[in-house]
Amino acid sequence: xxxxxxxxxxxxxxxxxxxxxxxxxxxxxxxxxxxxxxxxxxxxxxxxxxxxxxxxxxxxxxxxxxxxxxxxxxxxxxxxxxxxxxxxxxxxxxxxxxxxxxxxxxxxxxxxxxxxxxxxxxxxxxxxxxxxxxxxxxxxxxxxxxxxxxxxxxxxxxxxxxxxxxxxxxxxxxxxxxxxxxxxxxxxxxxxxxxxxxxxxxxxxxxxxxxxxxxxxxxxxxxxxxxxxxxxxxxxxxxxxxxxxxxxxxxxxxxxxxxxxxxxxxxxxxxxxxxxxxxxxxxxxxxxxxxxxxxxxxxxxxxxxxxxxxxxxxxxxxxxxxxxxxxxxxxxxxxxxxxxxxxxxxxxxxxxxxxxxxxxxxxxxxxxxxxxxxxxxxxxxxxxxxxxxxxxxxxxxxxxxxxxxxxxxxxxxxxxxxxxxxxxxxxxxxxxxxxxxxxxxxxxxxxxxxxxxxxxxxxxxxxxxxxxxxxxxxxxxxxxxxxxxxxxxxxxxxxxxxxxxxxxxxxxxx
Amino acid sequence: xxxxxxxxxxxxxxxxxxxxxxxxxxxxxxxxxxxxxxxxxxxxxxxxxxxxxxxxxxxxxxxxxxxxxxxxxxxxxxxxxxxxxxxxxxxxxxxxxxxxxxxxxxxxxxxxxxxxxxxxxxxxxxxxxxxxxxxxxxxxxxxxxxxxxxxxxxxxxxxxxxxxxxxxxxxxxxxxxxxxxxxxxxxxxxxxxxxxxxxxxxxxxxxxxxxxxxxxxxxxxxxxxxxxxxxxxxxxxxxxxxxxxxxxx
Numbered sequence: 001x002x003x004x005x006x007x008x009x010x011x012x013x014x015x016x017x018x019x020x021x022x023x024x025x026x027x028x029x030x031x032x033x034x035x036x037x038x039x040x041x042x043x044x045x046x047x048x049x050x051x052x053x054x055x056x057x058x059x060x061x062x063x064x065x066x067x068x069x070x071x072x073x074x075x076x077x078x079x080x081x082x083x084x085x086x087x088x089x090x091x092x093x094x095x096x097x098x099x100x101x102x103x104x105x106x107x108x109x110x111x112x113x114x115x116x117x118x119x120x121x122x123x124x125x126x127x128x129x130x131x132x133x134x135x136x137x138x139x140x141x142x143x144x145x146x147x148x149x150x151x152x153x154x155x156x157x158x159x160x161x162x163x164x165x166x167x168x169x170x171x172x173x174x175x176x177x178x179x180x181x182x183x184x185x186x187x188x189x190x191x192x193x194x195x196x197x198x199x200x201x202x203x204x205x206x207x208x209x210x211x212x213x214x215x216x217x218x219x220x221x222x223x224x225x226x227x228x229x230x231x232x233x234x235x236x237x238x239x240x241x242x243x244x245x246x247x248x249x250x251x252x253x254x255x256x257x258x259x260x261x262x263x264x265x266x267x268x269x270x271x272x273x274x275x276x277x278x279x280x281x282x283x284x285x286x287x288x289x290x291x292x293x294x295x296x297x298x299x300x301x302x303x304x305x306x307x308x309x310x311x312x313x314x315x316x317x318x319x320x321x322x323x324x325x326x327x328x329x330x331x332x333x334x335x336x337x338x339x340x341x342x343x344x345x346x347x348x349x350x351x352x353x354x355x356x357x358x359x360x361x362x363x364x365x366x367x368x369x370x371x372x373x374x375x376x377x378x379x380x381x382x383x384x385x386x387x388x389x390x391x392x393x394x395x396x397x398x399x400x401x402x403x404x405x406x407x408x409x410x411x412x413x414x415x416x417x418x419x420x421x422x423x424x425x426x427x428x429x430x431x432x433x434x435x436x437x438x439x440x441x442x443x444x445x446x447x448x449x450x451x452x453x454x455x456x457x458x459x460x461x462x463x464x465x466x467x468x469x470x471x472x473x474x475x476x477x478x479x480x481x482x483x484x485x486x487x488x489x490x491x492x493x494x495x496x497x498x499x500x501x502x503x504x505x506x507x508x509x510x
Numbered sequence: 511x512x513x514x515x516x517x518x519x520x521x522x523x524x525x526x527x528x529x530x531x532x533x534x535x536x537x538x539x540x541x542x543x544x545x546x547x548x549x550x551x552x553x554x555x556x557x558x559x560x561x562x563x564x565x566x567x568x569x570x571x572x573x574x575x576x577x578x579x580x581x582x583x584x585x586x587x588x589x590x591x592x593x594x595x596x597x598x599x600x601x602x603x604x605x606x607x608x609x610x611x612x613x614x615x616x617x618x619x620x621x622x623x624x625x626x627x628x629x630x631x632x633x634x635x636x637x638x639x640x641x642x643x644x645x646x647x648x649x650x651x652x653x654x655x656x657x658x659x660x661x662x663x664x665x666x667x668x669x670x671x672x673x674x675x676x677x678x679x680x681x682x683x684x685x686x687x688x689x690x691x692x693x694x695x696x697x698x699x700x701x702x703x704x705x706x707x708x709x710x711x712x713x714x715x716x717x718x719x720x721x722x723x724x725x726x727x728x729x730x731x732x733x734x735x736x737x738x739x740x741x742x743x744x745x746x747x748x749x750x751x752x753x754x755x756x757x758x759x
Contacts, residue, residue, distance in 0.1 A: 117600030120563055121614050121663075122589030131613075135604045 003181045004188075007495060011185070014497075019189055020234065021084070021165035026152040026197070027232055029088050033095025033148050038141060040096065041103025042129065051104060058097035066090060066155045070162045070282075074289050087164030091155055095148030102144030106137025139209035146201035153194040157186070161252065161282030163290070167193070169280050172252045179492065200227070246271075246461065246468060249287050249296030250279040254498075255345070255429055258487045259300040261502035262479075263455060263472065269506070270471035284309045291335060291458060298457035298472070302345055304449045306330070306337075306456070315387055319344070319450035336459045338469070339476035340452040343484045347382065347448050348428040348440040349392075350416060356439035363444040367423065368396045376400050377421035379409035387449050389425070395447045413438065428481050431489030440481075453479070478509055513577030515541045515671055515703030516562055521571035523557060531557045533727040534571070541670070542701040545732075546718035548711050548749055553724045555707040559673045562705065563592045575671065590614055593664030593702075597676040599656045601648040607633065607659055608644030614666045632662040637692055654685035658692070665700070674706040678713065690716045711749045715739070723749060 044051035069090045118128045160168025170186025207220035250260030260279045268275050278296050281287050288310050290296040306326045307313045327337040349364050361367050382388040412424040417436040455472045462469045490496045516539040524530035531554045539545045547555050560566040561573045564580045573580045601610050608629045615625035630640035636658040678686045714721045715735045722732035723746050730745045
């Protein structure tokens with residue numbers, strides 16, 4: 001618990017910014033959903049034949065899981081892509097249904113004699129709507145907005161996957177770091193926000209349905225409007241990102257956040273151009289799509305990942321050949337792969353530092369002879385992949401006395417450190433390698449395909465701002481696997497601020 | 511001689527697939543006259559009222575208001591010249607009593623001050639002191655008080671024609687008698703052309719200058735109360751016989 005408070009205090013300005021983005025997303029989305037849903041509801045309430053298909057469509061939209069919805073929208077022009085705009089579209093789609101539904105219910109719930117009195121008094125349909133029907137349906141409409149807003153608070157956490165910001169960033173960051181504190185740092189404020197939104201709109205709804213007190217009603221509406229304006233203004237201020245030209249992206253795990261920050265700060269320092277950070281995008285495909293559509297200008301990809309996941313080509317173990325192949329593939333679609341940063345985030349065969357030093361283990365060949373006395377533990381993925389365990393055992397002639405134990409990747413580091421297993425396959429740049437005193441054995445037979453980290457940028461951006469290319473090329477070959485581990489360790493294990501980690505590293509390069 | 515306030519000429523009206531609600535129905539209401547239409551439920555009384563302010567239109571024949579066919583009237587203009595009092599009153603629950611009475615003046619773009627002054631005047635007229643009632647809410651009023659507000663609201667822009675659909679039907683006998691007296695007092699001052707619908711012959715006698723008896727969509731008798739009371743027509747007698755009789759001491 002105290003770790004959580006320390007995290008919040010250390011990240012208070014970031015927390016305020018994310019909270020602001022979150023509130024802004026929800027307020028804008030709910031307002032827009034009301035602007036669409038109320039007229040739709042009015043329309044449907046008057047034409048019962050249209051109401052049923054309309055509601056059915058809205059219900060179907062509602063059942064699409066939000067992550068899938070973000071995925072569907074990625075390639076759609078104008079509304080799709082990554083960032084707050086696409087997130088807003090999804091949140092609005094979700095918000096429309098409850099508002100349409102309660103608008104219809106509110107209008108249908110009005111006593112027939114009241115409506116008849118209005119018509120008989122010579123009200124035009126418009127006057128009847130504005131003076132009688134909408135005021136009477138208002139509490140019901142606000143109830144729908146309450147549902148939309150509460151659902152919106154939840155869906156907005158998922159919107160962090162497409163770079164819309166908000167408290168979901170902590171949740172995703174925490175999930176990728178397997179750090180409950182960071183998950184809670186985002187989840188608790190999001191839950192609190194949902195409760196506050198629910199409570200305050202419920203209060204408004206009650207005030208509005210207390211029909212006898214028109215003055216209280218007006219006061220409530222005014223108070224709500226003032227509060228909404230204040231919230232909007234302050235969250236807008238908190239959420240303001242630089243309206244800059246160069247947009248730096250990253251995927252949603254610690255190393256990528258660090259690399260994104262390194263790129264961003266380097267560009268800021270070397271070129272003086274303003275940088276917009278669109279970090280925490282949900283995966284390679286989303287980053288790639290964002291780069292194609294121009295939503296981001298640059299991010300760091302790994303050569304092996306680009307070859308297999310982006311371009312669907314077979315893997316190869318020759319680092320130079322892979323780099324050249326990927327660079328050519330990128331070049332054909334208007335993107336430029338810049339020189340490698342220096343480290344290879346491949347699989348790493350790890351042993352305890354103490355064992356390595358005692359037995360003089362440096363390469364996988366060194367350990368192969370000892371395997372009959374060793375216990376191995378591997379992640380699920382490593383056991384199944386084509387470039388995983390079976391090929392490794394064959395290449396190096398590994399003979400474990402028992403089949404390797406299959407376990408969660410993150411847990412396998414701890415299992416190794418505590419002596420439950422003696423050899424694991426981890427990530428070459430995992431911060432825990434440093435934190436738990438583990439040693440990576442060299443892949444001296446070059447079994448693993450290369451995952452060299454390199455920035456990939458829009459060619460157009462580099463043409464327009466040659467200084468950006470120069471700045472990023474200045475980082476090439478400067479980040480070793482040890483450097484990357486140290487920075488991952490500082491972020492994951494020491495919970496240090498990523499901006500600060502990146503700043504210190506860049507200082508050390510000078 | 512001025513045109514009658516309301517005139518039905520051979521009006522037929524029916525709902526799709528049903529037997530006609532009104533069948534060649536004719537009726538004349540002179541200016542300043544109170545006509546009560548009496549008949550059992552379902553006789554077509556409410557339909558007659560709705561044909562006057564064009565909530566409904568006749569299938570054949572014509573309804574004239576102030577000498578003009580309702581189909582030639584602009585419906586909104588027509589409705590604002592015809593006050594309408596419903597049995598359920600239909601007060602707007604989100605408005606104060608004063609605001610409810612001022613609805614039509616505001617629709618007519620009166621200034622707020624003038625509309626409020628008019629509402630106060632009418633509340634005083636129907637026996638609800640405006641000082642006390644204008645700022646109160648419909649759900650704070652008794653049934654009789656609400657019905658008075660309904661009358662005030664219908665009179666707001668001084669329409670020459672007033673339609674009342676069983677306005678006192680849901681009230682207890684004492685309140686009802688009180689409102690009958692109140693209605694007569696107001697009518698003596700305002701001289702509106704009124705159609706009042708009731709299923710109660712006693713109420714018709716108490717309020718109306720003439721009483722019409724409606725049965726199966728037709729006007730079977732229409733005359734002064736005294737003449738109706740002496741009628742030998744079986745359809746009229748049935749309604750007369752349904753009136754409560756005070757036992758002799």
